[in-house]
Amino acid sequence: MSLNLKLEFSGGAELLVNKVKNHDITLPISSKLWTLRGLLDWIKDNLLAERPELFIQGGSVRPGILVLVNDADWELLGELEYELQDNDHIVFISTLHGG
Amino acid sequence: MSLNLKLEFSGGAELLVNKVKNHDITLPISSKLWTLRGLLDWIKDNLLAERPELFIQGGSVRPGILVLVNDADWELLGELEYELQDNDHIVFISTLHGG
Amino acid sequence: SVNSEPTLDNEEIARYSRQLILPELGISGQVKLKNSRVLIIGCGGLGCPAAIYLAAAGIGCIGLVDFDEVELSNLHRQIELRLHGYCIKACVSNLFIRLNSRASCIPYHLALTSENAYQLIEKYDIVLDATDNVATRYLLNDACILTGKPLVSGSALRFEGQLTVYNHNGGPCYRCLYPKPPPPETVTNCSDGGVVGVVPGIIGGLQALEAIKLACGLPPSFSQSLLLFDAFSTFRTIKLRPKQRNCVICGESPSITKLIDYEQFCGAKATDKDAGLNVL
Amino acid sequence: SVNSEPTLDNEEIARYSRQLILPELGISGQVKLKNSRVLIIGCGGLGCPAAIYLAAAGIGCIGLVDFDEVELSNLHRQIELRLHGYCIKACVSNLFIRLNSRASCIPYHLALTSENAYQLIEKYDIVLDATDNVATRYLLNDACILTGKPLVSGSALRFEGQLTVYNHNGGPCYRCLYPKPPPPETVTNCSDGGVVGVVPGIIGGLQALEAIKLACGLPPSFSQSLLLFDAFSTFRTIKLRPKQRNCVICGESPSITKLIDYEQFCGAKATDKDAGLNVL
Ligand SMILES: [Zn+2]
Ligand SMILES: [Zn+2]
Numbered sequence: 001m002s003l004n005l006k007l008e009f010s011g012g013a014e015l016l017v018n019k020v021k022n023h024d025i026t027l028p029i030s031s032k033l034w035t036l037r038g039l040l041d042w043i044k045d046n047l048l049a050e051r052p053e054l055f056i057q058g059g060s061v062r063p064g065i066l067v068l069v070n071d072a073d074w075e076l077l078g079e080l081e082y083e084l085q086d087n088d089h090i091v092f093i094s095t096l097h098g099g
Numbered sequence: 100m101s102l103n104l105k106l107e108f109s110g111g112a113e114l115l116v117n118k119v120k121n122h123d124i125t126l127p128i129s130s131k132l133w134t135l136r137g138l139l140d141w142i143k144d145n146l147l148a149e150r151p152e153l154f155i156q157g158g159s160v161r162p163g164i165l166v167l168v169n170d171a172d173w174e175l176l177g178e179l180e181y182e183l184q185d186n187d188h189i190v191f192i193s194t195l196h197g198g
Numbered sequence: 199s200v201n202s203e204p205t206l207d208n209e210e211i212a213r214y215s216r217q218l219i220l221p222e223l224g225i226s227g228q229v230k231l232k233n234s235r236v237l238i239i240g241c242g243g244l245g246c247p248a249a250i251y252l253a254a255a256g257i258g259c260i261g262l263v264d265f266d267e268v269e270l271s272n273l274h275r276q277i278e279l280r281l282h283g284y285c286i287k288a289c290v291s292n293l294f295i296r297l298n299s300r301a302s303c304i305p306y307h308l309a310l311t312s313e314n315a316y317q318l319i320e321k322y323d324i325v326l327d328a329t330d331n332v333a334t335r336y337l338l339n340d341a342c343i344l345t346g347k348p349l350v351s352g353s354a355l356r357f358e359g360q361l362t363v364y365n366h367n368g369g370p371c372y373r374c375l376y377p378k379p380p381p382p383e384t385v386t387n388c389s390d391g392g393v394v395g396v397v398p399g400i401i402g403g404l405q406a407l408e409a410i411k412l413a414c415g416l417p418p419s420f421s422q423s424l425l426l427f428d429a430f431s432t433f434r435t436i437k438l439r440p441k442q443r444n445c446v447i448c449g450e451s452p453s454i455t456k457l458i459d460y461e462q463f464c465g466a467k468a469t470d471k472d473a474g475l476n477v478l
Numbered sequence: 479s480v481n482s483e484p485t486l487d488n489e490e491i492a493r494y495s496r497q498l499i500l501p502e503l504g505i506s507g508q509v510k511l512k513n514s515r516v517l518i519i520g521c522g523g524l525g526c527p528a529a530i531y532l533a534a535a536g537i538g539c540i541g542l543v544d545f546d547e548v549e550l551s552n553l554h555r556q557i558e559l560r561l562h563g564y565c566i567k568a569c570v571s572n573l574f575i576r577l578n579s580r581a582s583c584i585p586y587h588l589a590l591t592s593e594n595a596y597q598l599i600e601k602y603d604i605v606l607d608a609t610d611n612v613a614t615r616y617l618l619n620d621a622c623i624l625t626g627k628p629l630v631s632g633s634a635l636r637f638e639g640q641l642t643v644y645n646h647n648g649g650p651c652y653r654c655l656y657p658k659p660p661p662p663e664t665v666t667n668c669s670d671g672g673v674v675g676v677v678p679g680i681i682g683g684l685q686a687l688e689a690i691k692l693a694c695g696l697p698p699s700f701s702q703s704l705l706l707f708d709a710f711s712t713f714r715t716i717k718l719r720p721k722q723r724n725c726v727i728c729g730e731s732p733s734i735t736k737l738i739d740y741e742q743f744c745g746a747k748a749t750d751k752d753a754g755l756n757v758l
Contacts, residue, residue: 010428011358012386054384064380066424068436073375073424075439093426095376098355098388099244099330099398109708110638111666153664163660165704167716172655172704174719192706194656195633195640197668198524198610198678219672220636222710247527247683251676356500392499394690396531400683406676407709419712429687430502432699433713 003027003034003086007043011094013065016055017047027084036067037080039090055092066093102126102133102185106142110193112164115154116146126183135166136179138189154191165192205229214256227414228256234413237261237322239310239338243388243398244352244405245328251406253303257413261322263306309468310334312457315341324409327351328402330387332379333460333468339364339372340457343447348412348421352405354398355391357429361404362420362438365448366412369422374442374449382466397429485509494536507694508536514693517541517602519590519618523668523678524632524685525608531686533583537693541602543586589748590614592737595621604689607631608682610667612659613740613748619644619652620737623727628692628701632685634678635671637709641684642700642718645728646692649702654722654729662746677709 007023014021027034027042040061044052054062060080061067067074068091074082084090106122113120126133126141139160143151153161159179160166166173167190173181183189206214206228217223236257238245241264252260308314319325319341327338327349335351342349342365349364351372364371404425408418419425424436447454461467486494486508497503516537518525521544532540588594599605599621607618607629615631622629622645629644631652644651684705688698699705704716727734741747 010426011360012355012384012391054381057381062381062384063378064376064384066375066436071434072437073439076437094384095380096353096355096358096360097330097332097335097385098353098391098393099240099242099328109706110640111635111664111671153661156661161661161664162658163656163664165655170714171717172719175717193664194660195635195638196610196612196615196665197633197635197671197673198520198522198608216668216672217674219670220674222637223674247679251679254675357502388496390499392496392503394497394500394503394687395534396683396687396690399527399531400680400687403676403680403683407674407680410674410676411709416710419710423712425712429691430696430699432703432705432715435712 001029003029003084005039005084006087006089007047008089008091009093010091011096013055013092013094016049016051017043018049023047034084035080036069036074036082036084036090039084040080061092064095066095067091068093100128102128102183104138104183105186105188106146107188107190108192109190110195112154112191112193115148115150116142117148122146133183134179135168135173135181135183135189138183139179160191163194165194166190167192206232210256217255222416223414227416230414231256231410232258234324235259235261235322236324236326236409236413237263237319238326238328239263239334240328240330242328242330243354243393243395244402245326247399247402248326248328248352248406248409249303251403252409255406255410257409259302259304259322261304261306261318263308263310263318265307265309310337312337312459315457316344319345319347322347324412325349326405326409328405331466331468332385333464333466335372336379336463337457337460337468340447340454340460343371344456348418350405350408350412350418352398352401354393354401355386355388357394357397359397359401359425359427361401361408361425361427362423363408363412363418366418366421368441370439370441371445371448373447374439374445377446379464379466382464385466394429397427401427486512490536497535502696503694507696510694511536511690512538514604515539515541515602516604516606516689516693517543517599518606518608519543519614520608520610522608522610523634523673523675524682525606527679527682528606528608528632528686528689529583531683532689535686535690537690539582539584539602541584541586541598543588543590543598545587545589590617592617592739595737596624599625599627602627604692605629606685606689608685611746611748612665613744613746615652616659616743617737617740617748620727620734623651624736628698630685630688630692630698632678632681634681635666635668635673637674637677639677639681639705639707641681641688641705641707642703643688643692643698646698646701648721650719650721651725651728653727654719654725657726659744659746662744665746674709677707681707 005025007025009017009021040056044056048055069077070089104124106124108116108120139155143155147154168176169188214228218228234257236252238249241262249260249262315337325342325347348366351362351364353360411418422438424438426434441448443450446452494508498505498508514537516532518529521542529540529542595617605622605627609615628646631642631644633640691698702718704718706714721728723730726732
């Protein structure tokens with residue numbers, strides 16, 4: 001048993017994960033449930049090439065990154081406490097400021 | 100038991116169905132299976148206000164209308180023979196020519 | 199009285215005939231456009247096409263705020279306003295005379311600041327954020343909350359664009375989504391990150407369209423909703439959180455009741471020399 | 479030889495610096511844009527913004543085909559080319575000198591016909607369909623299949639727009655999707671149906687973007703895929719059928735091997751007087 005997720009990084013956040021926008025990952029099912037909090041730890045250990053503080057600060061994503069779960073703002077779903085479901089599509093999008 | 104469908108008409112096709120783009124409909128489950136062919140008959144009898152020949156010709160949609168099933172061209176799914184599933188989203192889109 | 203409402207003359211009916219025959223607009227919608235005042239902050243890759251399409255649609259008064267110097271590298275984005283030469287003020291005036299002789303266009307060749315933003319925005323009905331730096335985006339957000347104006351926010355970088363409408367019909371504001379400013383070292387502008395000019399062009403057009411709908415009293419598409427565009431993929435629409443009860447500017451007990459020092463708040467100058475399209 | 483490949487001079491490097499620093503483009507992408515030839519059929523609400531953004535991006539040669547007379551009611555769509563006055567030929571030339579002094583812009587003030595389409599299209603790498611009538615859309619499709627050129631097709635009406643790339647990488651052509659022309663009484667043009675000018679503006683910008691990617695050898699977003707836009711809703715991307723084996727022009731045994739009479743085929747004139755933006 002395992003948990004399959006589609007991760008996506010965009011708006012510049014992909015520059016922190018080897019410039020790759022889409023990552024299909026599989027998390028092992030453990031005794032504890034996987035939450036977005038746990039996923040952030042997993043990303044820190046497995047995907048962030050360098051300077052993790054440009055992505056994670058104070059146990060959450062840094063200011064200016066929006067997290068989307070299946071095309072909805074994570075604030076609507078409990079943020080860090082959201083319990084991941086198989087085949088969830090999680091997007092980390094860096095806000096753009098250019099004009 | 101019944102079959103719930105979300106119908107959408109756009110690109111001008113909505114002008115043939117009382118100018119309403121979105122129609123949530125329920126089809127009774129009968130002994131026969133519902134196909135897109137059957138749905139076209141149902142639309143002709145239940146939704147088309149007038150001049151049905153501007154929508155249906157020769158047992159199919161008239162030239163210039165594209166049929167989409169869950170965001171895919173119906174040609175990929177068997178066209179008139181496609182067997183409708185509960186909660187399918189069917190779009191009838193009239194091709195635009197303006198520029 | 200009814201007579202004080204401007205209506206349309208024959209030239210306007212001819213000019214806007216293709217909009218007038220749309221049942222969603224009609225004569226009454228066109229009159230609403232004529233009576234609307236839209237303020238655009240930033241005349242770069244987003245603001246230029248937005249201004250042109252708003253003028254062409256018949257918006258009665260358009261204010262344009264920019265303090266940018268022309269650079270050669272801006273050319274491929276700031277295409278329209280450059281058609282008549284190199285002075286933004288002159289360009290804008292000429293452009294509006296051609297497009298919509300009845301519109302008044304007010305160019306403000308100035309830096310938007312905490313001192314002048316409230317008075318300026320108060321005179322308009324709808325505000326477009328077409329700026330290129332974080333400090334001005336927070337300033338504009340707060341000024342729109344304090345004055346009660348909807349803010350149509352667009353942004354673009356590299357091959358991507360984003361669009362949303364803040365402060366409309368129970369939807370969130372910029373601070374509801376981003377209570378803390380991003381670390382300055384994570385912010386990239388178009389000079390450093392690059393951009394393909396047509397991407398802000400498309401987003402700027404969409405900003406104009408949202409403003410047109412707001413001006414007519416029609417529902418915007420991207421209130422409490424975020425449009426994402428990736429030129430290598432496609433568009434995606436995201437459902438956003440509602441207005442946050444604890445938001446410091448639009449929440450139930452706001453702690454910010456007048457404009458603050460946004461450069462200090464963001465730890466970054468709005469006048470970053472590298473930001474080719476900043477407005478301060 | 480390598481020396482025969484044009485490269486970029488210092489002015490071009492300065493002008494396109496914000497595109498050059500994008501890794502997906504770079505110097506080699508910019509050189510490809512400079513060496514590309516794009517033909518735009520129709521200079522209305524779709525073709526004008528597409529032409530401007532293509533010139534601004536550095537496309538080396540742009541051909542513009544239009545035979546339209548200026549009408550007041552076109553103004554709110556055909557905004558850009560009107561900035562310099564009322565003669566399309568003169569406007570286009572002035573515009574390109576400002577935007578991209580190195581580009582050659584070739585205005586064709588003519589009606590595209592079965593007699594001249596093949597020879598014209600053969601000289602270009604990419605074709606944009608920005609026309610306003612069915613007969614010309616079939617003519618362009620067939621001419622692009624016979625000459626082997628990708629066709630970036632845009633259309634707009636009322637508050638809606640559509641975009642797709644035909645004849646690219648195994649994707650379908652216009653006839654694969656629409657083997658039979660629509661009954662003439664079901665076809666509405668912008669004069670009769672109305673349009674909000676910024677809608678074709680957005681679609682025209684997206685056509686330019688697809689052409690830019692094609693010119694650089696980057697994959698387009700909408701080959702075998704259809705982008706739908708509804709100004710009251712949002713964008714939607716549809717997966718389309720592949721090239722059809724039995725297509726009469728691009729299939730395995732094509733029965734059409736040279737251009738035919740498209741007005742007869744469609745039962746409608748391309749020169750419909752009511753179609754303000756037709757090109758024939
Ligand atoms: Zn707020
Ligand atoms: Zn074909």
